[in-house]
Amino acid sequence: MRVAVLGLGAGGARAARQLASTDSVEEVVVRDLRPARVDEVAASLGDKATGDRGPYNAPVEADVVVLAVPAGLHVELAGPLVARGIPVVSMSDAVEDVRGLLDFGPEAEARGIPVVIGAGFAPGLTCVLAAQAAAGFESVDEIHVARLGTGGPACARQHHRALRGSAIDWRDGGWVRRPAGSGRELSWFPDPVGPADCYRAALPDALLLVPVFPGISRVTARLAANRRDRLTSRLPMLRPPHPEGGVGAVRVEVRGRVGGSSRVGIYGAIDRPGVAGGAVAALAAVEAARGNLARPGAGGLAGLVDSSGFLIELARRGVKVAMFEGAG
Amino acid sequence: MPYLGVVVTLIRRALVALGMAGIVAAVLRARGTGGTPPQRGGWRELTPDDLS
Numbered sequence: 001m002r003v004a005v006l007g008l009g010a011g012g013a014r015a016a017r018q019l020a021s022t023d024s025v026e027e028v029v030v031r032d033l034r035p036a037r038v039d040e041v042a043a044s045l046g047d048k049a050t051g052d053r054g055p056y057n058a059p060v061e062a063d064v065v066v067l068a069v070p071a072g073l074h075v076e077l078a079g080p081l082v083a084r085g086i087p088v089v090s091m092s093d094a095v096e097d098v099r100g101l102l103d104f105g106p107e108a109e110a111r112g113i114p115v116v117i118g119a120g121f122a123p124g125l126t127c128v129l130a131a132q133a134a135a136g137f138e139s140v141d142e143i144h145v146a147r148l149g150t151g152g153p154a155c156a157r158q159h160h161r162a163l164r165g166s167a168i169d170w171r172d173g174g175w176v177r178r179p180a181g182s183g184r185e186l187s188w189f190p191d192p193v194g195p196a197d198c199y200r201a202a203l204p205d206a207l208l209l210v211p212v213f214p215g216i217s218r219v220t221a222r223l224a225a226n227r228r229d230r231l232t233s234r235l236p237m238l239r240p241p242h243p244e245g246g247v248g249a250v251r252v253e254v255r256g257r258v259g260g261s262s263r264v265g266i267y268g269a270i271d272r273p274g275v276a277g278g279a280v281a282a283l284a285a286v287e288a289a290r291g292n293l294a295r296p297g298a299g300g301l302a303g304l305v306d307s308s309g310f311l312i313e314l315a316r317r318g319v320k321v322a323m324f325e326g327a328g
Numbered sequence: 329m330p331y332l333g334v335v336v337t338l339i340r341r342a343l344v345a346l347g348m349a350g351i352v353a354a355v356l357r358a359r360g361t362g363g364t365p366p367q368r369g370g371w372r373e374l375t376p377d378d379l380s
Contacts, residue, residue, distance in 0.1 A: 132379070190371040268371065308379045315376060323378070326369025 001289045004029040004052075004062035006077065008041045010152030010244055011091050011120060012068025014278025015285070018317060019066075020045040022286055029062060064089060064289040066119075066281050070154040071161075075100030078115065087113045087288040091120040091281050094158055095168065098123075098204035105298035115298035119284040120277035122147035122250045123205045125269060127302035128280075128310050129252040129321060130209055133265035135307060137256030140213045145205045146187040146198045148224035149248020151274030156241030163225055163233035165202030170210045170219040181230040185222060189249035190268040190322045196249075198222035199230060208300030224249075248273035266324035276319045283313055 003025055005016040012032075019028045028045060031052035032038050042051035052060070056069055056077055064087040067074050071094035078088045082104050090101055101117045108115045118124050126145045134140045150156040166177045183200040205221035213219075232238055251268040269276065284301060287293055293304045301310070311321055 311374070311379050312376045315374075315379075320373055322371045322373045324369055325372050 001063040002027045004060045005066045007069035008032040010274030011277045015281040018282030020048045064285045085111045089116040089285045095204045109297035112296045114293045116284045119281045121273040124280040127300045129267040131302040131307040133254035140256040142218040142255040144253040145221040146251045150245045153241040162201040167200035170206045193249040196224040212303035269321045279317045
């Protein structure tokens with residue numbers, strides 16, 4: 001298969017690397033607006049890679065396209081691809097992108113192609129973890145997602161923006177908007193990351209999870225930040241973001257019922273967000289090109305993949321997940 | 329107004345004290361953290377057998 005990756009930041013470059021190491025992928029087209037970056041990534045991937053210096057919206061011939069461009073460009077780039085019947089995998093975690101991509105659902109369904117939304121560390125891996133936890137329940141009442149860390153500079157800028165927007169929570173059958181930066185909660189991520197203060201933020205997780213779990217009463221998403229992040233969120237970033245980011249973590253708490261009694265399932269993972277997000281996007285692209293996703297149309301990974309098989313393949317690619325035992 | 333100088337000094341000192349208290353409170357609020365750790369249980373990495 002031929003896969004195109006648009007955008008070669010931390011996540012896009014890792015996705016391209018994962019795709020190049022996949023046997024069924026014969027060619028990886030890597031496109032970015034920075035010629036030096038294209039040359040660098042293409043050279044590191046070997047014979048399977050074909051460098052492409054853009055522009056991003058130039059037509060591309062591929063069996064599936066991974067969008068790893070900065071937030072705000074995904075809807076504009078996905079439109080022509082969906083119209084041409086090319087499956088799309090978007091790594092964006094911006095609420096506007098996710099809303100716009102969900103709107104492609106009817107057209108993608110009519111054309112019989114998938115539009116995989118939020119295929120990264122969070123959302124993405126978190127959606128799969130939520131589905132895995134929910135598989136053990138007869139019904140799901142609540143899902144609470146927390147994430148810590150950023151990938152490359154574009155991801156860090158999106159993290160900064162998310163703290164000054166509006167959080168979108170699902171509560172008792174309706175959407176509730178709350179100020180980002182509010183609702184401080186201490187979340188315990190897998191070791192050795194441990195505890196971190198998390199706040200409401202403009203995160204799209206609820207938009208992707210609610211359609212998959214009809215009847216769910218609460219879905220929330222929080223972002224780890226310190227109070228300086230929160231206080232300075234309305235200012236320009238005071239320091240340039242790190243080119244790669246540090247270790248990140250996700251935590252997904254699912255509350256449901258089994259045999260009439262309440263149960264809690266808590267899953268998590270630690271990894272560099274760009275690395276894990278790239279692996280998730282690459283695997284989602286391979287599954288989309290193979291036609292292995294559950295249905296055509298637009299949606300998050302929770303409703304499109306077999307969670308256990310996806311997590312096993314991710315583990316084979318080095319992304320390990322953990323479960324909190326003894327939570328009750 | 330023999331007491332004017334004393335009153336102005338008092339007000340100035342009160343404002344300085346309030347300002348310093350505000351700065352200290354802001355620093356503490358920016359740096360503080362807390363919460364209760366889980367009282368039982370722990371994280372365990374999942375194997376493919378756990379997932380299948």
